[in-house]
Amino acid sequence: MKTKLMEIVLTCKAVEPLTFQADLLAVGVFSDSRLPIVEKLNARLDKVLDKLQQQGDFEAAPAATALIYSTGRISAFRILFVGLGKKSDCDQNTVRKAVSMAAKTAVDLKAKTAGLLFPMVLPRLEKAQVAQVLSEGAFFGAYRYDEYLEKKDTKRPDKIHFTTIFEDIQTLKECQNAFQRGIIIGAAQNTTRTLANRPPNVINPRMLAAEAKRLCASIPALSCRILDVKQLTAKKMGGILSVGQGSATPPALIVLHYRPTRRAASDVFGLVGKAITFDSGGISLKPGEGLHDMKFDKSGGMAVLGTLLAAAQLKVPLELYGLIPTAENMPSGSSYRPGDIITTYSGKTVEIQNTDAEGRLLLADAITYAQQLGCKTIVDVATLTGACVVAIGKKRAGLMTNDSDLAEQIKKAAEFSGERVWPLPCDDEFVEEMKSKVASLKNIGSKWGAACAAGAFLSQFAQGVRWAHLDIAGPGVWGADEKDPAGSVGFGVRLLTYWLMLISQQKQ
Ligand code: BES
Ligand code: ZN
Ligand code: ZN
Numbered sequence: 001m002k003t004k005l006m007e008i009v010l011t012c013k014a015v016e017p018l019t020f021q022a023d024l025l026a027v028g029v030f031s032d033s034r035l036p037i038v039e040k041l042n043a044r045l046d047k048v049l050d051k052l053q054q055q056g057d058f059e060a061a062p063a064a065t066a067l068i069y070s071t072g073r074i075s076a077f078r079i080l081f082v083g084l085g086k087k088s089d090c091d092q093n094t095v096r097k098a099v100s101m102a103a104k105t106a107v108d109l110k111a112k113t114a115g116l117l118f119p120m121v122l123p124r125l126e127k128a129q130v131a132q133v134l135s136e137g138a139f140f141g142a143y144r145y146d147e148y149l150e151k152k153d154t155k156r157p158d159k160i161h162f163t164t165i166f167e168d169i170q171t172l173k174e175c176q177n178a179f180q181r182g183i184i185i186g187a188a189q190n191t192t193r194t195l196a197n198r199p200p201n202v203i204n205p206r207m208l209a210a211e212a213k214r215l216c217a218s219i220p221a222l223s224c225r226i227l228d229v230k231q232l233t234a235k236k237m238g239g240i241l242s243v244g245q246g247s248a249t250p251p252a253l254i255v256l257h258y259r260p261t262r263r264a265a266s267d268v269f270g271l272v273g274k275a276i277t278f279d280s281g282g283i284s285l286k287p288g289e290g291l292h293d294m295k296f297d298k299s300g301g302m303a304v305l306g307t308l309l310a311a312a313q314l315k316v317p318l319e320l321y322g323l324i325p326t327a328e329n330m331p332s333g334s335s336y337r338p339g340d341i342i343t344t345y346s347g348k349t350v351e352i353q354n355t356d357a358e359g360r361l362l363l364a365d366a367i368t369y370a371q372q373l374g375c376k377t378i379v380d381v382a383t384l385t386g387a388c389v390v391a392i393g394k395k396r397a398g399l400m401t402n403d404s405d406l407a408e409q410i411k412k413a414a415e416f417s418g419e420r421v422w423p424l425p426c427d428d429e430f431v432e433e434m435k436s437k438v439a440s441l442k443n444i445g446s447k448w449g450a451a452c453a454a455g456a457f458l459s460q461f462a463q464g465v466r467w468a469h470l471d472i473a474g475p476g477v478w479g480a481d482e483k484d485p486a487g488s489v490g491f492g493v494r495l496l497t498y499w500l501m502l503i504s505q506q507k508q
Pocket of ligand 1: 279281354356357358
């Protein structure tokens with residue numbers, strides 16, 4: 001039995017916090033200073049905050065929490081103090097994380113209503129930025145993937161309503177747009193998380209294509225076309241076709257197109273995301289341990305889908321394509337084999353030496369297609385190599401590119417989004433390794449620097465355009481911190497959306 005995920009509603013209001021009725025009131029607290037409203041709350045609650053801090057029970061370290069019951073002293077039933085650390089250090093990532101903890105706790109407590117009382121004036125941020133990350137954090141922390149849990153076990157409400165409390169109507173007015181932006185981004189990121197979290201028996205390439213169509217149908221400026229096996233064959237997209245040929249469910253290329261009504265630039269931008277709904281490794285079968293995690297091998301594609309949903313709703317003034325090649329990598333009598341030589345859409349041939357290095361083959365075709373559609377800047381996102389996780393750990397994306405300006409833009413967006421990226425090389429040293437004696441390229445290099453070799457392989461299909469590659473193998477599978485909701489974190493949605501917002505501002 002499948003149940004609907006909990007609905008998350010977030011609104012804002014200018015009200016007196018002490019008389020605000022809710023199951024929970026979450027209050028942001030600095031470790032080194034106090035806002036007047038927090039002081040007032042402390043006084044009303046018989047100096048409980050002083051006591052908590054003196055005892056060392058709650059020192060207001062970033063994202064630390066203390067829960068108390070108001071026992072009628074204020075209108076909210078419970079109060080959750082949430083640490084923000086030192087005021088001078090408090091940035092967008094501190095606020096987002098703290099609000100996320102507040103929202104997560106509210107859901108853990110099965111609250112139906114929760115107030116969020118956080119400082120809007122910070123030395124390192126504009127008010128609007130605070131409002132945006134506040135919304136993002138609430139959506140992030142309130143999310144649970146529980147479609148297949150039984151209701152009698154979760155006992156959760158169908159809906160949670162958060163209210164961001166503004167102390168004055170003026171600030172609320174100044175922040176309203178940014179507040180809504182955060183809601184759009186947070187909700188799109190949660191859509192990405194749900195699709196990534198869904199099991200591979202439920203989401204296969206066909207179901208994924210149907211889901212993409214359904215999601216785009218409600219947004220007029222966003223279209224969704226599906227290239228099926230017949231069309232892929234006619235176009236000779238040998239990369240996508242080969243990877244998908246071993247599965248009972250045929251592969252597809254999902255083509256999203258967003259046409260803005262107002263444009264800041266004539267350039268067309270392409271986002272390409274790997275969507276392997278399950279990566280068994282194929283004939284080069286993976287070992288069994290942790291194999292179930294390979295349902296997350298669609299995370300890059302889902303990040304691209306989420307980003308296009310967000311960008312279209314935000315009315316980002318740029319023309320965008322989102323290309324999502326999707327397949328299931330399975331061993332069978334019809335699978336592609338090590339030793340096969342395939343012809344990609346670009347015309348370049350590839351000697352298959354390992355069927356588990358499948359992502360780059362699908363991406364190669366989609367990157368070529370993006371250029372044919374007129375994209376001059378292309379960013380691909382993929383859970384591409386285990387080697388990337390070995391190199392830089394579980395939380396960061398490897399960033400490889402042929403353009404240093406593009407690298408700087410992406411780093412800047414990552415700083416604001418809190419989704420960290422780290423540069424890796426993918427130059428001639430690695431391109432050399434990918435040359436084959438019997439084809440233009442082979443699909444694996446040596447075991448040294450395998451993330452870089454994969455990037456170098458992709459670079460060969462992006463010659464003549466600005467291109468960047470994000471290897472999200474780590475954060476795609478293991479992105480959630482200990483205290484985050486379990487499963488996909490939707491890595492890349494905020495990052496790519498901010499990147500688009502950033503370049504649209506630069507182009508204006
Ligand atoms: N989907 C995997 C990479 C992966 C590993 C993603 C762990 C997330 C977590 C990819 O298709 C793969 O299998 N890559 C191989 C490449 C190798 C054969 C060159 C790998 O990393 O072992
Ligand atoms: Zn894979
Ligand atoms: Zn693989």
